[in-house]
Structure formats: structure tokens, C-alpha cells
Amino acid sequence: MYNFDVEKPGTVADAVAAMRTEDAQALGGGQTLIPTLKQRLASPSTLVSLKGVAEMQGITRDGDSLRIGGATTHATVAADGNYAALSALASHIGDPAVRNRGTIGGSLANNDPAACYPAAALASGATIVTTSREIAADDYFQGMFDTALEEGEIITAVNFPIPQAANYQKFVQPASRFALVGVFVAKYADGVRVAVTGASNEGVFRWTEAEAALSANFAASALEGLSVSADNMIADLHGSATYRAHLVKVMTGRAVAAAS
Amino acid sequence: MTKVTMTVNGKTVSGDVEGRTLLASFLRDDQGLTGTHIGCDTSQCGACVVHVDGVAVKSCTMLAAEADGATVDTIEGQANADGSLNxxxxxxxxxxxxxxxxxxxxxxxxxxxxxxxxxxxxxxxxxxxxxxxxxxxxxxxxxxxxxxxxxxxxxxxxxxx
CATH class of the missing domain: 1.10.150.120 ([2Fe-2S]-binding domain)
Known part of the structure; x- marks a missing residue:
């Protein structure tokens, strides 16, 4: 690693101030960023550790809305249970030691095309709360490793509307355990949302045809007759574009069948 | 260099670290606690697992600066008080x-x-x-x-x- 300074603000205001340092970079749990730095793929002047920002920790429920602080670890979300499908998703990210460090804000800010949280946020129509504004999930994800976040902007919380039923199905890439294809299905009073991770060169996306079919009839059989185009699907040694496209439908069906 | 202080296996220790110093490196190189191993150095293998404030973490993927003030337990602190294996x-x-x-x-x-x-x-x-x-x-x-x-x-x- 190239060397850098480490700042440890205790408040959001101090974190924002620290991020004004030239080439500063926010540090969540570091489970992606530190390996990236080891490979010298980034050379920030300063890492602003968000672990000590108390306002960004923890989970609070208000009616059917769940607010998760940006610095909340996967392990904390996994143990929460207010939004069962989300907790189940968090309990299968990485491994136990990774879940004790990695954070929801870090995952969403990185927007890895095979990460799990982006599928949950998009399928839930979550709101990404930052140091300067609130961003709807539909506007937040802008492509592989690309988001609506501006320079110096930090995710302080994520607000999830709790659905009537939901489920996440992940077909794991057997070596990395990341999602080869992951599908999050969430059923709300005003319709069903389906978000797919791991599959597309554009990163997480909504499968709108399935949403329409499932909103009319929330059953795996409603997907019969639908197909997913292999255009722009990721193709690598783990699976072809056609294979991933096929898996999207299979995993969506499984998620619907398992939704509770 | 920044000074860090932490409780390692019940003892208060401190040392000067760079921003980039990993907790695993601090334990091994500064404290001589070489029981914590660095295997893959990519957070996959788990040979570097220690407990920080009571939970398991991969010490090759955490900065020593972030462990300032923390309680760290390593393999060296696992044996019983009389030296017998736990x-x-x-x-x-x-x-x-x-x-x-x-x-x-x-x-x-x-x-x-x-x-x-x-x-x-x-x-x-x-x-x-x-x-x-x-x-x-x-x-x-x-x-x-x-x-x-x-x-x-x-x-x-x-x-x-």
C-alpha cells in the first residue's frame, strides 16, 4: 500500500470536514477498500474512518420503515430481523469476520456489480440518505461501481420500506462466494419490485417484465413465458451471458416461491 | 506516524504506526505476536483472525490505527492462566x-x-x-x-x- 493518513471523526460534521482534504477517501469497514489499496489500485491522501461516527450506527424502526445507519455492519443487520429478507441477505455476505467489519454504506457506495445490498436497496425502493441529500434507489445506482454520490458525499443512512413479503436468492460463484446471479423480490401494497445483481455489465437492475407479471399474480408460475435477454449480461469463465440470463429467471422464481 | 494504544491479551500496549499499518503487522512486527499468521493477505484465508472488542475480524484487513483504544485478543492469549491449553x-x-x-x-x-x-x-x-x-x-x-x-x-x- 501507498501510505496515507487516517482521520477518525466522531460526528458526521467532522467527517464531512475531513473529506474536504484533497484526495480523501471514506473508509467504511474496509473489506473491499483495504484489499484495493494493497493492490495499489487507489492512492488516497487520507482515509476518513466512519466507524466512530455514532450517528451512523445502528437500526431504528418507525412503523413500516427501517432506518439503517451507514456505518452499521452486516453482522448487526443480520441479527436485527425487523426486515427478515434483508437480515437473511446480510447473514450470507462474505464470512463471519467480514460481516463484523463490512458496512451497508460501504457496500452501497462501492456498488460492486456482484454485491448483495444493491439488489435489496433497489428492490425495496430504499432511500439513500447522504450528508447532503436523499437519493431514491432508482436514481442512485448508475452502473458498475458507479453511483450518484458526489465527491466527498457520505452515506449516513439507508431507509427501507418494509414489504409485505420478500426474499433474496443468491446463486454463488463457488470460489469468491459473491453472487453469480442474485435476485431480490419485494412485494408491496402498490406492486412487486424485482432487482437483479451479479448478472449485468450495467450493475444492479430491475426486471420490469417480471415486476408487472408478479404484481398481477404473485406466483412463480407468473414468470412462465417471460425470458431475459442475454444482451449486456456479464460473460466470464464462471458463466456465459446466456447462462446468467437463464439464472435470472430461475432465481426470481425461487425467490417468489420462498417469499414470506 | 501515529501513536496507538490498545489492550492486547489483557496487557496495555502502544506503538507508533503509519496510516497503512495493518493490525496483523502491528501484532506481528511491533508486538512480536507471530501466532497471528498472514496467509493470503487478501482477507480470504482467515489465518489472521483475531478478536477486536469481542468479535472475530481479519487482522490483515483492518488498520492498526482503527484498533486504537480497542481490546484485542490473539491466539497467544488463549491458553489457560496456568499455561495449559484451553x-x-x-x-x-x-x-x-x-x-x-x-x-x-x-x-x-x-x-x-x-x-x-x-x-x-x-x-x-x-x-x-x-x-x-x-x-x-x-x-x-x-x-x-x-x-x-x-x-x-x-x-x-x-x-x-
């Missing part, structure tokens, strides 16, 4: 839960974390919990068996001898 370590010896031994410190620290949150894990739960600990000798059967034995469960039904 129940998990003894079970690893009794059930041949190690071959070359490189992954063992991480395995023992992960096992300790597991048994703290789940005192009687099933074989399946143990295997899932060890997802982030790799044994390149592939000695998993006896590692799982040792952890089951350490939790006071009957291990006669576990496959490998």
Missing part, C-alpha cells in the same frame, strides 16, 4: 484438528467466536461459520470434529477419523 486448543490436539498448523491460529480464534455466540453448534453450523477460514491441507473434518468436541458434544458420529 478447551478448544486441547480439542484440536485430541482430535488431530491440525496438519501443517498454519491455519490453526485463525481456526481456533474463529471457533472461539462461534462458541461464544452458539455454544452447541451443529456440524453444518460449524462448517458454515468456517467459510472464511481456509485449511490448505484440507483437514476440515477433524477441525469440525474438534470444535464439536470442544462444545461438549458427542463426536463419534462425525465421518472422518
Amino acid at each position: 478447551v478448544i486448543q486441547q480439542a484440536f490436539q485430541d482430535h488431530h484438528g491440525l496438519q501443517c498448523g498454519f491455519c490453526t491460529p485463525g481456526m481456533v480464534m474463529s471457533a472461539a467466536a462461534l462458541l461464544k455466540e452458539n455454544p452447541k453448534p451443529s456440524e453444518q453450523e460449524i462448517r458454515e461459520y468456517l467459510e472464511g477460514n481456509i485449511c490448505r491441507c484440507t483437514g476440515y473434518h477433524n477441525i469440525v470434529k474438534a470444535i464439536m468436541a470442544a462444545s461438549g458434544q458427542d463426536v463419534t458420529a462425525i465421518a472422518a477419523e
Whole structure:
């Protein structure tokens, strides 16, 4: 690693101030960023550790809305249970030691095309709360490793509307355990949302045809007759574009069948 | 350089670190606690697992500066006060839960974390919990068996001898 300074603000205001340092970079749990730095793929002047920002920790429920602080670890979300499908998703990210460090804000800010949280946020129509504004999930994800976040902007919380039923199905890439294809299905009073991770060169996306079919009839059989185009699907040694496209439908069906 | 102070295996220690100094490097190079191993250095293998404020973390993927003020427990602090092996370590010896031994410190620290949150894990739960600990000798059967034995469960039904 190239060397850098480490700042440890205790408040959001101090974190924002620290991020004004030239080439500063926010540090969540570091489970992606530190390996990236080891490979010298980034050379920030300063890492602003968000672990000590108390306002960004923890989970609070208000009616059917769940607010998760940006610095909340996967392990904390996994143990929460207010939004069962989300907790189940968090309990299968990485491994136990990774879940004790990695954070929801870090995952969403990185927007890895095979990460799990982006599928949950998009399928839930979550709101990404930052140091300067609130961003709807539909506007937040802008492509592989690309988001609506501006320079110096930090995710302080994520607000999830709790659905009537939901489920996440992940077909794991057997070596990395990341999602080869992951599908999050969430059923709300005003319709069903389906978000797919791991599959597309554009990163997480909504499968709108399935949403329409499932909103009319929330059953795996409603997907019969639908197909997913292999255009722009990721193709690598783990699976072809056609294979991933096929898996999207299979995993969506499984998620619907398992939704509770 | 920044000064960090932390409690390692019950003792207060401090040292000067760079921003980029990993917790694993601080423990090994500054404190001489070389029981914490660095295997893959990419947070996959788990040989570097230690406990920070009571939970398992991969010390090769955490900055020493972030552990300032924390309580850190490593493999060196696991033995009983009289120097004898603790129940998990003894079970690893009794059930041949190690071959070359490189992954063992991480395995023992992960096992300790597991048994703290789940005192009687099933074989399946143990295997899932060890997802982030790799044994390149592939000695998993006896590692799982040792952890089951350490939790006071009957291990006669576990496959490998």
C-alpha cells in the first residue's frame, strides 16, 4: 500500500470536514477498500474512518420503515430481523469476520456489480440518505461501481420500506462466494419490485417484465413465458451471458416461491 | 506516524504506526505476536483472525490505527492462566484438528467466536461459520470434529477419523 493518513471523526460534521482534504477517501469497514489499496489500485491522501461516527450506527424502526445507519455492519443487520429478507441477505455476505467489519454504506457506495445490498436497496425502493441529500434507489445506482454520490458525499443512512413479503436468492460463484446471479423480490401494497445483481455489465437492475407479471399474480408460475435477454449480461469463465440470463429467471422464481 | 494504544491479551500496549499499518503487522512486527499468521493477505484465508472488542475480524484487513483504544485478543492469549491449553486448543490436539498448523491460529480464534455466540453448534453450523477460514491441507473434518468436541458434544458420529 501507498501510505496515507487516517482521520477518525466522531460526528458526521467532522467527517464531512475531513473529506474536504484533497484526495480523501471514506473508509467504511474496509473489506473491499483495504484489499484495493494493497493492490495499489487507489492512492488516497487520507482515509476518513466512519466507524466512530455514532450517528451512523445502528437500526431504528418507525412503523413500516427501517432506518439503517451507514456505518452499521452486516453482522448487526443480520441479527436485527425487523426486515427478515434483508437480515437473511446480510447473514450470507462474505464470512463471519467480514460481516463484523463490512458496512451497508460501504457496500452501497462501492456498488460492486456482484454485491448483495444493491439488489435489496433497489428492490425495496430504499432511500439513500447522504450528508447532503436523499437519493431514491432508482436514481442512485448508475452502473458498475458507479453511483450518484458526489465527491466527498457520505452515506449516513439507508431507509427501507418494509414489504409485505420478500426474499433474496443468491446463486454463488463457488470460489469468491459473491453472487453469480442474485435476485431480490419485494412485494408491496402498490406492486412487486424485482432487482437483479451479479448478472449485468450495467450493475444492479430491475426486471420490469417480471415486476408487472408478479404484481398481477404473485406466483412463480407468473414468470412462465417471460425470458431475459442475454444482451449486456456479464460473460466470464464462471458463466456465459446466456447462462446468467437463464439464472435470472430461475432465481426470481425461487425467490417468489420462498417469499414470506 | 501515529501513536496507538490498545489492550492486547489483557496487557496495555502502544506503538507508533503509519496510516497503512495493518493490525496483523502491528501484532506481528511491533508486538512480536507471530501466532497471528498472514496467509493470503487478501482477507480470504482467515489465518489472521483475531478478536477486536469481542468479535472475530481479519487482522490483515483492518488498520492498526482503527484498533486504537480497542481490546484485542490473539491466539497467544488463549491458553489457560496456568499455561495449559484451553478447551478448544486441547480439542484440536485430541482430535488431530491440525496438519501443517498454519491455519490453526485463525481456526481456533474463529471457533472461539462461534462458541461464544452458539455454544452447541451443529456440524453444518460449524462448517458454515468456517467459510472464511481456509485449511490448505484440507483437514476440515477433524477441525469440525474438534470444535464439536470442544462444545461438549458427542463426536463419534462425525465421518472422518
